[in-house]
Amino acid sequence: MVLLEATDVVAGYGQTEILHGVSIFVDQGEVVTIIGPNGCGKSTLMKAIVGMVRVRTGSVSFQGTDISGYPPERIVRTGLCYVPQTSNVFPSLTIRENLEMGAFLRKDDYRGRIGQMFDLFPDLAAHPGRKAGSLSGGQRQMLAIARALMLDPVMLLLDEPSAGLSPAMMQTVFDRIREINESGVALLLVEQNARDALGMSDRGYILVAGEKRLEDTGKDLLNNPEVASLYLGG
Ligand SMILES: Nc1ncnc2c1ncn2[C@@H]1O[C@H](COP(=O)(O)OP(=O)(O)O)[C@@H](O)[C@H]1O
Ligand SMILES: [Mg+2]
Secondary structure (H helix, E strand, O other), X not given: OOXXXXXXXXXXXXXXXXXXXXXXXXXXXXXEEEEOOOOOOHHHHHHHHOOOOOOOEEEEEEOXXXXXXXXXXXXXXXXXXXXXXXXXXXXXXXHHHHHHHHOOOOOOOOHHHHHHHHHHOHHHHHOOOOEHHHOOHHHXXXXXXXXXXXXXXXXXXXXXXOOOOOHHHHHHHHHHHHHHHHXXXXXXXXXXXXXXXXXXXXXXXEEEOOEEEEEEEHHHHHOOHHHHHHXXXX
């Protein structure tokens, strides 16, 4: 069974239709990346999948259940967690408090999970009492990912996790993302750093003006001359 399947999704804001019938899927354990120009609807597609933007027509199914129309908090409970590009941590709360907030839906003892997050992100473990607002961009991004992982999701959606980071920090974030995937979590990424993202992706999609332009393996997209000239800096 396909893990996540979006079929002919139409969505937008007010009178404006942004996604004109987009279909994508993610299999169990896969890393799948969506790339495309600014404003083409990548974030809108993620928001439609997690219930933050209404799916006007078409459908989204997760683990065989049609989740289109579910409110976001119900979708989270199915094991599908979303890390938005910005405003993804509580700046006035500490690292530890952010992780505790991430566990808000858990009924069990989540302290062990916080320990696992500190193992995965040693940078966060060093200063658990630091306010999230005082962290560097990279640390903040890792905290946002760790917060989403507190719920032990089946699948994570990450919207531009490496945006605005130094090359070294970007590499660290990608390394962590790969480890998370190796632990069994399926990933759907939106990335501007297309070369790095496609390099670690099983498959990818090119979205242009609210429509799917291309889909292929990460490797073949990297080797596609059209993709290279338009999205990989030649
Ligand atoms: N909350 C919103 N209200 C109205 N228009 C929006 C909103 N969010 C995004 N848009 C518009 O939708 C289009 C797609 O945006 P987005 O999905 O964020 O693109 P991408 O993530 O690919 O850069 C853009 O034209 C953007 O201006
Ligand atoms: Mg975006």
